[in-house]
Amino acid sequence: MAIRNMLTRAMALILAVICVTVFTVQVSDAALMSEAGTSAGASVDTAPKYVFFFIGDGLGAAQRQAAEYFAQEKDNDPGYKLTMNKLPVFGINTTYASDSLVTDSSSAGTALACGYKTNNGMLAVLPDGTKVKSIIEAAEEKGIATGLITTTRVTHATPAVWAAHNVDRDAENEIAEDMIDSGVDFVAGGGYRHFVPKDWPWGKSKRTDSRNLLGEIADKYFVYTGNGSTKSFLEMKPQGEQKVWAVFSESHMPYEIDRINQGINVPTLAQMTRKGIEVLSNYPNGFFMMVEGGRIDHACHANDAAGSIYDTLAFDDSIKVAYDFYLKHPKETLILVVGDHETGGMGLGFANNYFLKLDELLDCKASIEDMLSAGPYAYKKGDDRNAYFKLMEEQMGLDHLTDAEKAEITKAMDLIDQEVPSDSSYGSYNQAAIAVAHVISERANLQWTTYAHSGTAIPLSAVGVGAEKFGGYKDNTEIGNTMAVLLGLKLGPIK
Ligand SMILES: [Mg+2]
Ligand SMILES: [Zn+2]
Secondary structure, three states, rough: OHHHHHHHHHHHHHHHHHHHHHHHHHHHHHHHHHHOOOOOOOOOOOOOEEEEEEEEEOOOOHHHHHHHHHHHOOOOOOOOOOOOOOEEEEEEEOOOOOOOOOHEEEEEEHHHOOOOOOOOOOOOOOOOOOEEEEEHHHHHHHHOOOOOOOOOEEEHHHHHHHOOOOOOOOHHHHHHHHHOOOOOOOOEOOOOOOOOOOOOOOOOOOOOOOOOOOHHHOOOOOOEHHHHHHHHHHOOOOOOOOOEEEEOOOOOOOOOHHHHHHHOOOOOHHHHHHHHHHHHHOOOOOOOEEEEHHHHHHHHHHOOHHHHHHHHHHHHHHHHHHHHHHOOOOOOOOEEEEEEEEOOEEEEEEOOOOOHHHHHOOOOOOHHHHHHHOOOOOOOOOOOOOHHHHHHHHEEEEEEEEHHHHHHHHHHHHHHHHHOOOOHHHHOOOHHHHHHHHHHHHOOOOEEEOOOEOOOOOOEEEOOOOOOHOOEEHHHHHHHHHHHHHHHOOOEOOO
């Protein structure tokens, strides 16, 4: 009887402990949620001093895995893993927008940067137009150094949500004006066309006025413009709390596959990340930097398997730079890697086939969008078809075309020769470029459902101080809000 009593009391005690544990977890979750939704409290004593927020635009699970398998194939290293796939904490995130289950980058970026849902096309504002503060704006107010690094135009949606507000993501001239006033300390990417006056003699401008925004910030920032500034950017040794504004190309920076094979003289994403660390490490209160692999998305819009893979590998190289920094400062650093949405509906397998042959992509040397669709390798009306097939053999590895493959490309050439405008069946790209992209994908058995985005949930990985708070099945708004709470930052509508 006594023993049973003791057992019962022991059971009750264990149950009580379990209940308290569950209750504590619930309370802290609730506290986290309410802090995130309203006002963030003081930063917890475990707040990271150095934060890397990596966003792969269009980076779904398939894009991550295709790049990893391709790297294994290319380097004959079956055990190779991407750095992003080796981080210890994993999560999966929903990405829907306020007005659609399939998000765009401005809505998804607003969720990640500001912690709020909004409509597609809207940038760091609520659907009613109310501006909402980003983590970078809140970090600036708190004296934390900030950086924005991307392979797209710096005014493009993913970087812009952190330092601008607009109901229209395409208003990039206005976004540029917002960004130079944001106080962000280190900016590197493409898109000088929105910062230079309309009659700028050294390159194309998209501005409709005579403002030279780069001139306007020259008293505060070290400014680097055009790919001719690559060398001085890379050699720059920061002195004290330096501010940097670097825009290397008129529009987006080149696809990694083209940067490599065309020898284009712009820094890699990894080099820009390394320079960002050098510059922002000189600030006393730590840093927060967003690094975007922005053209993974563009490649997948064009159903360009190799283009997506090379940009994902370049993105992973930049994560490796941050990971090396983390190894030197493990108790002060947080690295988060996430996608904003998936692009293309990339499928690793098709029809009744059980195979994936990424070695079919090994001889691809050019991007579908910039080289085959809008660039020098585009098939144009009346072009020599045999010369085009030969070019595709040299540049894209398309040797020994089957009759079916030749017919698929020939059909696209016929449309171009007949001046039929490209439509949604070819994603509005050059029809022959898309036919080539699809023949290559069919050889690899890698397939696409769309030229736009898909609504699939997105993997997240993380390492470092507070990383465990980002694991699990979450919505993308919880990522931004959890980050704000972790850093003791207050997000919310801007009055
Ligand atoms: Mg983007
Ligand atoms: Zn996109």
